[in-house]
Amino acid sequence: MHVPEIKTALPGPNARAIIERDRQFVSPSYTRDYPFVIARWQGAVVEDVDGNRFLDCAAGIAVNSTGVSHPEVVKAIADQAAKFIHMSGTDFYYEPQVRLAEGLASIAPIEGPVRTFFGNSGTEATEASLKLARYHTKRQNIIAFLGSFHGRSMGSMALTASKVIQRRGFGPLLPGVYHALYPDPYRSKGGADQCAAECLAFIKDQLFVQLVAPDEVAAIVVEPIQGEGGYVVPPKAFLQGRRELATEHGILLVVDEVQSGMGRTGKMFASEHFDLKADVVNIAKGIASGLPLGVTCARADVMAWPPGAHASTFGGNPVSCAAALATIRLLRDGMVKNAAAVGAHLMAGLKALAGKHPLIGDVRGRGLMIGVELVRDRQTKERAIEERDAIVSACFARGLLLLGAGKNSIRFSPPLVLTREQADTAIAIFDQALSEVAKSGR
Numbered sequence: 001m002h003v004p005e006i007k008t009a010l011p012g013p014n015a016r017a018i019i020e021r022d023r024q025f026v027s028p029s030y031t032r033d034y035p036f037v038i039a040r041w042q043g044a045v046v047e048d049v050d051g052n053r054f055l056d057c058a059a060g061i062a063v064n065s066t067g068v069s070h071p072e073v074v075k076a077i078a079d080q081a082a083k084f085i086h087m088s089g090t091d092f093y094y095e096p097q098v099r100l101a102e103g104l105a106s107i108a109p110i111e112g113p114v115r116t117f118f119g120n121s122g123t124e125a126t127e128a129s130l131k132l133a134r135y136h137t138k139r140q141n142i143i144a145f146l147g148s149f150h151g152r153s154m155g156s157m158a159l160t161a162s163k164v165i166q167r168r169g170f171g172p173l174l175p176g177v178y179h180a181l182y183p184d185p186y187r188s189k190g191g192a193d194q195c196a197a198e199c200l201a202f203i204k205d206q207l208f209v210q211l212v213a214p215d216e217v218a219a220i221v222v223e224p225i226q227g228e229g230g231y232v233v234p235p236k237a238f239l240q241g242r243r244e245l246a247t248e249h250g251i252l253l254v255v256d257e258v259q260s261g262m263g264r265t266g267k268m269f270a271s272e273h274f275d276l277k278a279d280v281v282n283i284a285k286g287i288a289s290g291l292p293l294g295v296t297c298a299r300a301d302v303m304a305w306p307p308g309a310h311a312s313t314f315g316g317n318p319v320s321c322a323a324a325l326a327t328i329r330l331l332r333d334g335m336v337k338n339a340a341a342v343g344a345h346l347m348a349g350l351k352a353l354a355g356k357h358p359l360i361g362d363v364r365g366r367g368l369m370i371g372v373e374l375v376r377d378r379q380t381k382e383r384a385i386e387e388r389d390a391i392v393s394a395c396f397a398r399g400l401l402l403l404g405a406g407k408n409s410i411r412f413s414p415p416l417v418l419t420r421e422q423a424d425t426a427i428a429i430f431d432q433a434l435s436e437v438a439k440s441g442r
């Protein structure tokens with residue numbers, strides 16, 4: 001199969017007709033970066049409703065970890081659906097949920113016994129962790145980080161500090177949320193160690209001195225690699241510093257692995273790159289290869305709330321649990337390894353492009369979670385925001401699906417089945433798109 005293969009103008013006639021109907025009846029709050037209308041796909045190849053084939057380096061926002069419709073995941077879903085589709089875990093028991101909780105207890109980056117709460121999405125995982133942190137510590141305040149994304153429901157939105165449009169018009173938000181600085185080694189003048197130290201000092205010397213007493217803080221909620229914020233990889237010392245601070249003050253460390261988890265970084269969880277152990281871990285996106293599932297794993301002694309304290313009718317749906325069990329098996333049987341190997345290859349190829357494209361300011365990431373930051377000038381690091389958008393569009397026109405992240409970065413977050421050859425194709429198209437945009441002077 002030749003991929004990509006673009007046969008029509010984009011969007012093609014069928015895509016245009018669907019987009020027109022969408023405009024009339026679907027909430028306009030969704031951000032559609034380009035007019036892609038899917039018909040079907042397989043692995044890292046997606047076909048639109050006009051028969052155009054694209055290489056997928058977006059994976060439905062880092063969700064389709066095993067590639068879409070992996071036969072083993074499809075079989076697990078069909079087998080479970082044929083037995084029973086729903087039986088609320090709030091009121092009754094079913095084995096797929098127990099088996100998944102057992103599996104998560106063995107892989108979650110948490111020391112000691114682990115329990116899991118089941119929801120349906122990343123934002124629900126965040127909400128569960130907020131409630132749990134307040135319940136367990138009997139404290140109210142939360143520390144999150146600028147640039148972070150933890151969801152869009154009322155509690156998680158108060159933590160999210162990514163784009164103002166996500167908050168504008170929705171206040172007042174959850175009180176007692178304080179935002180600290182997240183280190184950006186590329187933009188720090190003093191390098192990784194210094195920015196880690198500065199970010200830690202901000203909490204210790206400013207937040208805890210001027211704004212909130214540490215013994216009134218329930219949780220520090222942090223992404224081990226910032227996702228929507230631009231695929232920013234912090235120094236290890238930053239995350240370790242948060243761990244020590246939390247332990248010192250009896251604060252729970254909540255690690256948001258919603259985007260960075262489930263093999264994406266070449267390890268099962270990004271925390272493993274930093275030897276980080278959390279008290280609570282939130283997981284969603286890639287966990288069930290595209291079926292809705294969001295879980296909150298916690299130290300068993302922390303997740304000690306009584307029946308009725310928290311629950312969800314659909315959370316941990318048996319079909320989603322079956323998909324997650326198949327996903328974890330596939331990840332363990334080689335896909336995490338593939339993410340590490342093909343991720344290194346993709347990263348090397350993208351770094352090589354920096355030699356000929358001054359627009360590339362930084363290439364960073366782990367495994368198949370790679371961010372490319374675009375700048376107008378490498379000295380001043382002026383953000384190339386319009387150029388970024390133009391490059392994403394130019395890639396789409398050539399048959400490569402990518403997404404932006406942060407103000408001026410592009411993320412490569414393909415399914416973890418991406419091959420070296422497909423990575424080479426992605427690099428070649430990205431190269432052409434960079435040349436086109438640089439030439440157009442945008």
Ligand SMILES: Cc1ncc(COP(=O)(O)O)c(C=O)c1O
Pocket residue numbers: 061121122123124126149150151152223227228256257258259260284285
């Ligand atoms: C790190 C992180 N946390 C939480 C969320 C929210 O997940 P959902 O969109 O499933 O609610 C996201 C979504 O992008 C995310 O990237």
